[in-house]
Amino acid sequence: MNDAHRQGSPAGLAMPTAGLPSYLEQSAPVRERFARLRAREIILTVSHLDKRFTGARGQSTLALQDVCFQTHRREFLCVVGPSGCGKSTLIRILAGLEQHSAGQVLLEGRPVSGPGSDRGMVFQGYTLFPWLTVKKNVMFGLEVNGQGRLQAEREALQWLDLVGLTKFAEAYPHQLSGGMKQRVAIVRALANQPRILLMDEPFGALDAQTRARMQAHLQEIWRKIDITIVFITHDLDEAILLADRILVLSAHPGRVQELIEVPVPRRRSLAQVITPEFLATKARLEELIYSEQGAHEPGGPAGAEEDAAPGSEEQDPRAASLGRAAQALIEEQEQYPVLARMTDVSDNVD
Amino acid sequence: MGQPRWLRIHHPLSPRARLTFGLLSFVLPVTLWCLISYVPFLWHPDVRITDPGSVSYLDVGSTLPRAGFAAEVAAARAQGQAPPRGVAANPIYLPTPLQVFAAFYRAFSTPPPTRDGPWLHQSLWHSIQVIFWGYVISSAIGVPLGVLCGAYAPIARMCEPFIEFFRYLPAPAFGALAVAILGIYDGPKIAIIVIGTFFQQVLIIANTTRKLDPALLEAALTLGTRNRQLLTRVVVPGVLPELYRDQRVLLGWAWTYLIVAELIGTTSGITWFITQQARYQHFANVYAAIAMIGIIGLGTDMVLAAFGRRLFPWDRSLARVTG
Numbered sequence: 001m002n003d004a005h006r007q008g009s010p011a012g013l014a015m016p017t018a019g020l021p022s023y024l025e026q027s028a029p030v031r032e033r034f035a036r037l038r039a040r041e042i043i044l045t046v047s048h049l050d051k052r053f054t055g056a057r058g059q060s061t062l063a064l065q066d067v068c069f070q071t072h073r074r075e076f077l078c079v080v081g082p083s084g085c086g087k088s089t090l091i092r093i094l095a096g097l098e099q100h101s102a103g104q105v106l107l108e109g110r111p112v113s114g115p116g117s118d119r120g121m122v123f124q125g126y127t128l129f130p131w132l133t134v135k136k137n138v139m140f141g142l143e144v145n146g147q148g149r150l151q152a153e154r155e156a157l158q159w160l161d162l163v164g165l166t167k168f169a170e171a172y173p174h175q176l177s178g179g180m181k182q183r184v185a186i187v188r189a190l191a192n193q194p195r196i197l198l199m200d201e202p203f204g205a206l207d208a209q210t211r212a213r214m215q216a217h218l219q220e221i222w223r224k225i226d227i228t229i230v231f232i233t234h235d236l237d238e239a240i241l242l243a244d245r246i247l248v249l250s251a252h253p254g255r256v257q258e259l260i261e262v263p264v265p266r267r268r269s270l271a272q273v274i275t276p277e278f279l280a281t282k283a284r285l286e287e288l289i290y291s292e293q294g295a296h297e298p299g300g301p302a303g304a305e306e307d308a309a310p311g312s313e314e315q316d317p318r319a320a321s322l323g324r325a326a327q328a329l330i331e332e333q334e335q336y337p338v339l340a341r342m343t344d345v346s347d348n349v350d
Numbered sequence: 351m352g353q354p355r356w357l358r359i360h361h362p363l364s365p366r367a368r369l370t371f372g373l374l375s376f377v378l379p380v381t382l383w384c385l386i387s388y389v390p391f392l393w394h395p396d397v398r399i400t401d402p403g404s405v406s407y408l409d410v411g412s413t414l415p416r417a418g419f420a421a422e423v424a425a426a427r428a429q430g431q432a433p434p435r436g437v438a439a440n441p442i443y444l445p446t447p448l449q450v451f452a453a454f455y456r457a458f459s460t461p462p463p464t465r466d467g468p469w470l471h472q473s474l475w476h477s478i479q480v481i482f483w484g485y486v487i488s489s490a491i492g493v494p495l496g497v498l499c500g501a502y503a504p505i506a507r508m509c510e511p512f513i514e515f516f517r518y519l520p521a522p523a524f525g526a527l528a529v530a531i532l533g534i535y536d537g538p539k540i541a542i543i544v545i546g547t548f549f550q551q552v553l554i555i556a557n558t559t560r561k562l563d564p565a566l567l568e569a570a571l572t573l574g575t576r577n578r579q580l581l582t583r584v585v586v587p588g589v590l591p592e593l594y595r596d597q598r599v600l601l602g603w604a605w606t607y608l609i610v611a612e613l614i615g616t617t618s619g620i621t622w623f624i625t626q627q628a629r630y631q632h633f634a635n636v637y638a639a640i641a642m643i644g645i646i647g648l649g650t651d652m653v654l655a656a657f658g659r660r661l662f663p664w665d666r667s668l669a670r671v672t673g
Contacts, residue, residue, distance in 0.1 A: 095572050117574025127569035130664050131587045141573035144583065172664040192573060 009110040026263045034261055037244060040073040041108075043096070043196055043228045049103035051089055051254075062253035063089050067103070069194070069247055069259055071228055078231045078243035082289050085234045088256030091200050094230060095121045107195060108329040115174050117145050120189030122199040126181040128173040134184050135160065135169040153287045159187040164220065179210040183217065190227065199231045203238070212270060215241055219268065236285045240278055241268050380447065387446035390438045391586060398439035403433035445634040451639070453634035454614040463626070472621055474642065477608060477619035480536055484543025484611070485604045489597065492551035496591075499552060500559020500584050512557065513549050521607055525614040532616035546607035551600050558592045559585060594658050596670035598651055605647050640663055 026034065051064040063086040071077045079087050092098040094105060096115035105112040107119065115121075128137050138156035143149065162164050162182040171179055182202055188196055203211045215238060222229060234240050239246050240262055248257040263277040272278050356367055363371065386393050398418040402408035404426050414422075419436060426433040445453075457470045468476070499506040521542050528538030541632075562585060570584045612621035622637055627635035658665075 095568075097568050097571065114570035115568075115574075117572075119572065121569070121572035123565060126564055127565045127567060128562075129569075129584070129588070130666070131590070131662070140575075140583070141568075144570075144575045144579050145575060174664060174666050188573070198572075216461060 019123060020280040020283060021276050023260065023263055023277070023284045025277075025280075026261065027265065027277075030265050031261055033266065034244070037072050037075055037287075040075075040108040041068050042072045043073050043108060043323060045104070046070070046093070046094070047104045047105040047106075049090075049093065050101045051086065051098070052091060052101040064093075064100075065253040065255050066247075067254065067256055069256060071230060073228055074226055075221060076229045076231065076244045077247060078233055078239035078245075079237060079249065080233060080239045080285060081254065082291065083234065085249040087234075087249060088200055090249075090254065091121075091198050091230060091232050094196075095119055095198050095264065097121075101186045101294045106194070107210045108183050110245055116197075117141060117192040118195050120192055120194035120286030122182070122185050122197065122202045123255075124201045126178070126185050126205075128181055128184055128188070130173050133170050133172055134165060134176070137173065137184055138188045138191050141188060145192065155191060159191050160184075162224070163187050163217065177210070178206050179214055182206065182214060186218070186221065190221070190225070194227075196228045199229060199230050201234065203235070211238075216269075218242065223267070236282055236289075239285070240264060241270070241273070241280050246281075246285065248285065250288075258282065281348045366603040384447055387440060387444070394440055395437040396439050396441055397436040398427065399434055399436045401435040403434035404429075405434045408434055413442055443632060443633050445637060449634040450637045453632070453638040454641070457623075457635055457638050468622075470639075473619050473623045474646075477612065477621070477643075478646070480539045480611065480619060480654075481543065481604055481608055483536075484540045484607075485547065485601055487540065488544045488547040488551055488604070489600075492548045493555055493593070493597070496552045496579075497559050497586065497589070498553025500589075501557035501581055506556060510553065513552050517600035522610045522614075526612075529615050536618075538614050539611040539618070543604050543607045543612035546611075547600055548552045548605060549603045553598075554596050554600065555593060558596055559589050582621070591658065594654075594661070596653050598658075601650065601654075604648060605643065606642070 019145075047068050049064055049067040050062065052060050052062055055061045067090065069077075079090065081087055089098065093100045094112070096112055096119065112119070128134075129140065132140065135153065135156050138159050139147075139149075139152040142152035142155060147155075147288070157166065157169060160169055163172075163186065165180060165187075167308060168180065169175060172182070176184065186197075203214050206214060218229075219242065221227075231239075231242060233242075245260050246260045246262060248260065249255065250257045260281065262281055264272055264275065264281065265277075355361060356363060382521055396413040398413045399408050399410055399520075402410065405422050408414075408422070416438075419434070423433040460470075462469055495509065499509055519552055524545055525542060527539065528541040532538045532541055566584060566588055567580065570580055575583060609621050609624075612619045615627075617625060620643060624639045627633075627639065
């Protein structure tokens with residue numbers, strides 16, 4: 001499916017910056033890493049997703065049209081696009097905070113209906129509970145999902161240790177800096193051990209330095225634990241630095257323009273922003289987002305599928321079996337102590 | 351700059367400046383009162399008689415307006431009789447600060463006029479009990495209902511229009527009805543305070559609950575929170591400091607209904623004391639009693655505010671208010 005969306009990419013088109021290699025060229029290690037990535041199971045499937053808003057006077061606006069993509073396990077997917085392309089709407093639909101009008105969202109084969117602890121979410125505005133200490137914020141998700149207090153506390157402390165905030169366990173959110181708050185928000189979402197972590201411009205409110213530190217931090221977390229991330233950003237450098245693949249949306253309505261495999265080798269660092277691969281990718285992104293050239297014909301007919309009724313508990317056998325497999329995997333991992341899913345994911349490095 | 355720093359818009363005050371201005375808010379009106387009481391030419395529209403002279407209906411200590419006094423003096427002079435003498439004075443209903451201050455002490459040390467009548471402190475305690483029960487009964491229903499209205503739109507739609515209507519009905523209007531139903535003692539008094547407080551309370555609490563940041567609810571939802579837990583673990587703790595502040599305001603509200611409530615059925619409590627003293631024109635005592643209500647009210651509120659700061663150490667809006 002991801003290949004299908006590359007059809008619109010003008011591979012032979014002249015690059016705006018002369019002397020750069022094509023962003024489609026991948027070195028052997030990068031190619032191998034993508035091969036490994038594609039070999040992993042699919043975590044999230046978004047197919048023919050439409051979102052229509054109805055205004056106060058009954059006029060309707062199409063915010064998302066025929067959005068299709070898949071993410072593989074342990075993939076880092078960034079979503080970029082001009083403002084108004086529906087990035088936030090897309091991620092809110094994935095989180096279950098908004099209903100889609102048509103199409104399907106499948107998490108490990110099961111349709112998503114409403115918010116749930118299988119999808120963690122990190123918001124731009126931190127959204128820590130101000131009345132709870134840092135530790136209790138991290139314990140929150142564990143406790144509402146039936147975890148005992150002692151166990152929850154032990155796990156929360158381990159998560160705080162992961163982001164270096166053990167010292168602040170008993171502090172209240174208002175005593176933390178923005179970057180620290182966002183680290184708490186990330187581990188609060190991760191403590192539930194979700195299948196996927198959704199991040200809606202999480203570093204957008206941070207200053208440039210903190211932002212760079214947080215990007216490094218997030219990569220570090222992602223490298224250590226088994227988590228798939230969908231990350232919304234309007235910062236192209238951030239997208240290239242973090243992502244395995246970048247989903248580029250166009251505006252009005254939001255449509256998939258291209259799904260780019262980032263050719264920059266991992267592990268990544270800020271030093272790479274001047275490498276040819278990085279610059280080539282950025283040139284391509286800018287071309288897609290800031291110029292008309294990037295626009296291509298709309299994909300399939302809009303609204304070909306009627307409302308998929310995400311609330312219904314339809315369970316086709318394939319989805320059910322996938323679900324069972326995932327369940328078995330989770331159970332297997334739960335034999336280990338806390339943070340069982342912190343695996344060595346060395347195959348994410350070239 | 352040419353402008354003192356504390357006069358800038360939204361400029362926070364230093365603790366010392368806060369104390370100074372806070373004291374001034376009391377010192378200024380008291381100073382005004384002192385000036386009017388002790389500086390004769392400022393107001394003093396009456397004359398207090400020191401010697402009635404030949405005028406038969408005047409007594410030592412009684413007052414009459416300056417114009418009337420001047421007419422009496424002129425009349426006595428014209429008839430060649432001894433004119434009355436007096437000093438400029440304020441009307442009897444405006445006692446001096448010192449008189450009120452003395453009355454404050456005397457009110458507690460004076461035994462009740464009748465053998466089985468209550469002492470002032472007993473009257474006050476009775477009033478406080480009426481307030482307390484009125485407030486507790488109102489809050490026991492009003493706060494949960496308000497939170498539910500704020501959290502669930504159907505409940506709000508089902509309750510709020512009627513409550514909006516009811517809150518315009520003046521509580522004292524139900525006095526006679528309350529007496530008929532609840533008797534003449536404390537029942538109807540408590541009922542008036544409940545009626546006066548409850549309907550405002552539901553609307554205020556509901557509004558406060560609605561002001562909870564929806565992003566917190568969304569965050570809780572993505573963490574797997576459901577239904578009841580969303581209410582008990584997010585909505586209630588999230589609005590609690592605001593709710594506490596509302597409750598403080600509403601306690602003040604309950605006090606304002608006290609006097610009307612205590613007039614219903616058999617007059618009791620501090621109101622009984624006030625009406626008694628006013629009947630005998632002991633206005634210093636009346637002022638002292640009114641001041642007592644203010645002192646008790648402000649005192650409770652300050653204690654509650656301090657308690658709130660301990661209760662909600664994480665609350666930032668409180669920090670902004672108190673500097």
